[in-house]
Amino acid sequence: MGELVRFGVSMEGDLLKQFDEMIERRSYANRSEALRDLVRAAIVENQWQHGNNKTVGVVCLVYDHEMGDVGHKLTHIQHESEVQIVSSMHVHLDHHNCLETIVLRGKPAEIQHTADQLISLRGVKLGKLVIGHTGHGL
Amino acid sequence: MGELVRFGVSMEGDLLKQFDEMIERRSYANRSEALRDLVRAAIVENQWQHGNNKTVGVVCLVYDHEMGDVGHKLTHIQHESEVQIVSSMHVHLDHHNCLETIVLRGKPAEIQHTADQLISLRGVKLGKLVIGHTGHGL
Amino acid sequence: MGELVRFGVSMEGDLLKQFDEMIERRSYANRSEALRDLVRAAIVENQWQHGNNKTVGVVCLVYDHEMGDVGHKLTHIQHESEVQIVSSMHVHLDHHNCLETIVLRGKPAEIQHTADQLISLRGVKLGKLVIGHTGHGL
Amino acid sequence: MGELVRFGVSMEGDLLKQFDEMIERRSYANRSEALRDLVRAAIVENQWQHGNNKTVGVVCLVYDHEMGDVGHKLTHIQHESEVQIVSSMHVHLDHHNCLETIVLRGKPAEIQHTADQLISLRGVKLGKLVIGHTGHGL
Secondary structure (H helix, E strand, O other): OOOEEEEEEEEEHHHHHHHHHHHHHOOOOOHHHHHHHHHHHHHHHHHHHHOOOOEEEEEEEEEEOOOOOHHHHHHHHHHHOOOEEEEEEEEEOOOOEEEEEEEEEEOHHHHHHHHHHHHOOOOEEEEEEEEOOOOOOO | OOOEEEEEEEEEHHHHHHHHHHHHHOOOOOHHHHHHHHHHHHHHHHHHHHOOOOEEEEEEEEEEOOOOOHHHHHHHHHHHOOOEEEEEEEEEOOOOEEEEEEEEEEOHHHHHHHHHHHHOOOOEEEEEEEEOOOOOOO | OOOEEEEEEEEEHHHHHHHHHHHHHOOOOOHHHHHHHHHHHHHHHHHHHHOOOOEEEEEEEEEEOOOOOHHHHHHHHHHHOOOEEEEEEEEEOOOOEEEEEEEEEEOHHHHHHHHHHHHOOOOEEEEEEEEOOOOOOO | OOOEEEEEEEEEHHHHHHHHHHHHHOOOOOHHHHHHHHHHHHHHHHHHHHOOOOEEEEEEEEEEOOOOOHHHHHHHHHHHOOOEEEEEEEEEOOOOEEEEEEEEEEOHHHHHHHHHHHHOOOOEEEEEEEEOOOOOOO
8 A cells, every 4th residue: 555645636626515415425534535435436447448457346246046057057157167266155045046256366368268267157136246346455 | 616625635645656647548637626537427327227317318329321211200209398498410431321310308217218219210220318517506 | 937938030141140159258058048148137237227116236355354344344344235145155365465355235226335334445346236126037 | 120020928827917017118119119229238248248239329428618728639549449439419508517428430449548548637527338229231
């Protein structure tokens, strides 16, 4: 993280008032933390669009474990993947439906490719890739 | 806009360095302007999710003017709409295809409804609603 | 899920060719599964915008566990929350940084509120709410 | 566009019912048109992420024409740009605020670069790039 640097920002009074109202509703302790979150989100998005360094992503899946061979196929893709599967969590939503979150480490394009393979499986009803970050330097 | 207010922000040195690199690539003159843009975008998104005041939206359409009666139907929906159609621009992309940008004023839900009607027409190949703002107080 | 219903879809040949290329690259077995995924994603987005039924969301956080009291505060918010916290998974990214995925059940607005509280904490560097679904009827 | 091709799609009855309700609310005439719109939107997004062919984008700006030299700078960037500026429309929102929609033709990365230059200007309060398409083959 390095040390904290302090600098001045100027903003129109009306705009600042609306910002203060919004961040209070979202439970931010102060403006600096809210601005840092906006900055970090922009940097992470930029990194996934343009960068090629290893990073972290999370795949969230909702699937019906009784449809075909989906559970086995999900495991197979994870074992064959070129990215590192760090960990996964399984939640039983009901008799049929499961939710799984899978944490992956690798380059953005590789993580995207593995996510595509998981999400496109028959039996997987809903799949999202969350673009994340290692946290280092953020 | 009101007068400019100046306040201090603290940020980790590593994070600030990455932010400075990103905003330089995007041609920002300084940090304040880049931060104001992040803040304004967050406020406008929040206003469309939770607000009920009149605002401004832009519908962008790509359509084939020779498919059915699409040109006439687009005009009809705009004349019947509960929102105010401020202005529209038509661009001939090629012999078949047109691009149209339509500026609408009204409440978020009303603008969304008119946008849905325009975008769902047969002949309209691509339609997007851009959530905008009157600029007042922003 | 109910039984499978079969119906006919018509599409321009050029469009279908591009669609087939895209879904092959994304590893879909066939058009039906790819179309169902597009439909399900649209329904889930619609449900979160307009619905009020209980559903499922996933909050993904990257945070520095040594910054202030963030670990304790994250736990506290989860215990005080009006939504049900189904399960969470913790991954150690490095000496400082943690990634956590938290599965929540509740109404969309309630899940959003708890997500806002978690994401806005100082120490949380990156936070995303993934809009999910119970899987029932999807 | 080429000729229409007809093919069969299978979908769970519960899912189809929810889809039919959603597309009726959005004014679609039938399932085929709604499915084609989902497919087209996915193809256009894919094209902007991975393609390098010339395409079309729309930049929507809200700005205060009295702030600095913003009007002149907007014109200057458009004249210097490597992409083709097809057309633009200007709307007077109030005494201070203007809305402008600008249609650009070029490669995705070039359009993005010109959009960044326009959006980052001081005086421009809100800027969005809409990823479009020439309509050809869509």
